[in-house]
Amino acid sequence: MNKYVLYSGVEMLKKCKNLTKIVIALMICLTTLTECNVISRNKYGLDKEDPIAIQIWHYYNGVQKIEFDKMIEEFNKGVGKDKGIIVEAFNQGSINELTDKIIDTANKKVGTGKMPDAFMAYPDTAFEVDRLGILSDFNKYLTKDEIAEYVGNYIDEGKLNGEDKLKIFPIAKSTEILMVNKTDWDTFSEETNADIKDFETWEGIANLAKQYYEWSDSKTETKNDGKAFFGRDAMANYMIVGSKQLGEDMFNMEDGKLKVNINKKVMRKLWDNFYVPYINGYYASYGRFRSDDAKTGDIISFVGSTSGAEYFPDAVITNEETSYKIQPMMLPLPKFKEGKGYMPQQGAGMVLIKSDEKREYAVTEFLKWFTGIDRNIEFSMNSGYLPVKKDANSYDVIKKKIKENNSLEIPQKSRQAIFVAINQEKEFEFYSNEAFNGANKARDILEKSMVDKAKSDRKQIKAQLDSGSSKEEIIEKYDNDENFDKWFKELTENVRTVV
Secondary structure (H helix, E strand, O other): OOHHHHHHHHHHHHHHHHHHHHHHHHHHHHHHHHHHHHHHEOHHHOEOOOOEEEEEEEOOOHHHHHHHHHHHHHHHHOHHHHHOEEEEEEEOOOHHHHHHHHHHHHOOOOOOOOOOOEEEEOHHHHHHHHOOOOEOOHHHHOOHHHHHOEOHHHHHHOEOOOOOOEOEEOOOEEOEEEEEEHHHHHHHHHHHOOOHHHHHEHHHHHHHHHHHHHHHHOOOOOOOOOOOOEEEOOHHHHHHHHHHHOOOOOEEEEOOEEEEOOOHHHHHHHHHOOHHHHHOOOEOOOOOOHHHHHHOOOOOEEEEEHHHHHHOOOEEEOOOOOEEEOOEEEEOOOEOOOOOOEEEOEOOEEEEEOOOHHHHHHHHHHHHHHOOHHHHHHHHHHHOOEOOEOOOOOHHHHHHHHHHOOOOOOOHHHHHHHHHHHHHOOOOEEEOOOOOOOHHHHHHHHHHHHHHHHHHHHHHHHHHHHOOOOHHHHHHOOOOHHHHHHHHHHHHHHHHOOO
8 A cells, every 4th residue: 555545544544543532532621611501690690600689678667677787688698699699788768768669669650769679568558559460570580389288378368369470488587476575464463363364355355455554543542444354456456357356347359349247236336445444544555655554554455466576675664774585475365355366467578669670580599598497487486577488387387497497596475475366366366358449548547547536535534534524524525426436436437539
């Protein structure tokens, strides 16, 4: 064979081998680059090398804000960093201030800026913003199995307008319980044989309050200077949930239309168990919250939110120089003797603003992480909220998690409140009326209507008592059908003008 031909064949073989190596090397590089890109880029375009910042507006303050900020920091340093998500959370004041800012921004009011990616809202606010067509549906980023992990009532509340779209993501919920100054209660009950079972009903509390007023009045030589026993936060809940306990829905959507049902018989029952004890001096409200009144000793019991349990006072301050320590006693929410057990479902959820899939998915990923069982239990127990997942909303599960995590420091009052609320769920049902146009204004009327009249009338009665008039004769001028009928008519007209 020709040497030149043999040589050329060998060289060609070498070149083919080199070319194969080059092709293989290129394929490896392309595969590696693709794999690196897959690792860097996540679903919906998230990229850990180019993270996206999402902005959340909330109303948490105090312990709740501290815990929320701590959770966000943990997310940003861990899962968020791996997925390319940075969460930025901003407090916007109270829930009312947050709501006002959201509504103004959504309506592009002069001086407002850009909407956040997500914000905390109650159903009535979410309903109002949703009418502008700017809310997205969390269902797009959640599987049916994932949704099924959450408490059904919480998911149902997040569906607006009867649609099967999840517009509000549950993150932490609260309800109401009864909180009592056990120290002063023990003294009172020991001397009068007052029955703790009376705390179970609104009628029973009215009876205890009368006993307490008369008992404390007997301690001094001054006539009619007895002390109030009870107070209540969130009067709108007393009106709305109280109506439900007595078998009536005050607001109900039927075929897309709102039906207002302010039942006169039911309202009289509510009147007799709040207004009447109040004008007699058995109930009171002075500070912004009833925990403020418990701190000054003006009342020794009140109904309030579990999320406010940590504000229950550690001591009663009678004046600048005198105070004494007290112990809390947490009890279930009262109901009417002839009523069913309903308790308010409270706590704002997270609402998602329409943007692009990347941003919306990023928000959803954070919320899924935040509501993981361990984290949600820790946040809830520290801030007085109920966990939102079925498996986490359990006395036994929470006790186990606390035992397993020795570093988990749970405030004692919040712990008591949550355990009472979880046990309360065994006999009570959650209740929250559907969102509707004008719900905020209607609730504001219900918040003030009865208590404002009671406070005003009590002030007039007190002035007459101080002048030496007979208490029985004075009370008869206020505790009568005519006075109730006038109030009921005004209440009905005022509510109907805003819905």
